Amino acid sequence: MVLKPASETRVDLNDRIALRSRLIRERLDMPDRLERAEVLQSVLRAWLIPRRELTIGAYWPIKGEFDPLPSLYRWSESDPQRRIGLPVVDKMSGTLSFQVWYPGCPMEEDAYGILKPKDTEVFEPQLVLVPCLGYGPCGLRLGYGGGFMDRTLAALVPRPATAGLAYAHGFQALLKSLPHDVPLDAMITEEGVVWDKGC
Numbered sequence: 001m002v003l004k005p006a007s008e009t010r011v012d013l014n015d016r017i018a019l020r021s022r023l024i025r026e027r028l029d030m031p032d033r034l035e036r037a038e039v040l041q042s043v044l045r046a047w048l049i050p051r052r053e054l055t056i057g058a059y060w061p062i063k064g065e066f067d068p069l070p071s072l073y074r075w076s077e078s079d080p081q082r083r084i085g086l087p088v089v090d091k092m093s094g095t096l097s098f099q100v101w102y103p104g105c106p107m108e109e110d111a112y113g114i115l116k117p118k119d120t121e122v123f124e125p126q127l128v129l130v131p132c133l134g135y136g137p138c139g140l141r142l143g144y145g146g147g148f149m150d151r152t153l154a155a156l157v158p159r160p161a162t163a164g165l166a167y168a169h170g171f172q173a174l175l176k177s178l179p180h181d182v183p184l185d186a187m188i189t190e191e192g193v194v195w196d197k198g199c
């Protein structure tokens with residue numbers, strides 16, 4: 001086993017923290033973010049058409065994230081069995097559960113101030129749409145640093161299919177994988193489906 005010097009590990013962590021704040025700033029400052037979001041809605045809607053899953057976990061957008069809910073609502077309208085869920089953080093276990101969401105659903109803040117459905121049913125989605133701040137080759141993802149998504153995906157049996165959603169600016173060719181990283185099955189941006197293990 002080759003042990004890394006502590007200083008190197010610390011540099012990696014500082015790099016990740018700096019990268020996260022740069023990517024959040026870049027995303028918020030993107031002058032054509034709304035146009036890009038419209039294109040991404042179309043890419044997502046088209047990607048969902050042939051999929052068999054009836055239940056999808058998504059997220060309530062924060063910090064300039066792409067909003068997947070308009071496409072998902074359209075997706076859900078064509079079959080009453082289809083369900084959309086939003087994540088709810090369990091601070092103790094560091095994992096997420098998913099609660100049913102529908103347009104107009106009463107909402108409240110979670111432990112991190114992100115809105116979540118109030119008192120709706122908990123379920124395990126067959127497909128999870130994962131918000132990505134950054135992404136690398138082969139399904140690698142950079143989130144906000146809580147590790148919630150990786151812990152949740154590692155614990156769910158059977159593991160749901162996963163598709164990352166991001167704007168193309170988030171691509172980091174040199175992003176390093178960490179031991180706990182659970183690779184995404186697909187990656188979708190406004191430039192198209194950039195990676196899909198299932199294709």
Ligand SMILES: Nc1nc2c(c(=O)[nH]1)N(C=O)[C@@H](CNc1ccc(C(=O)N[C@@H](CCC(=O)O)C(=O)O)cc1)CN2
Pocket residue numbers: 059060061062065087088089096112114131143144145146147148149
């Ligand atoms: N819209 C949205 N909702 C989501 C997620 C997401 O990525 N996007 N999450 C996806 O999993 C979960 C929340 N993830 C979070 C991750 C980190 C922190 C947080 O407070 N981070 C600290 C820094 C932590 C560190 O670097 O050690 C901070 O920002 O100060 C909060 C929520 C569930 N809901």
Ligand SMILES: Nc1ncnc2c1ncn2[C@@H]1O[C@H](COP(=O)(O)OP(=O)(O)OP(=O)(O)O)[C@@H](O)[C@H]1O
Pocket residue numbers: 141142143144145146147148149150151154178180181
């Ligand atoms: N399966 C796991 N078991 C235990 N700890 C984990 C697991 N996954 C992640 N962690 C811990 O969570 C912390 C953050 O991980 P990471 O930097 O990958 O977060 P992220 O994927 O960017 O954040 P998030 O998923 O919340 O958006 C790390 O300290 C890591 O050790």
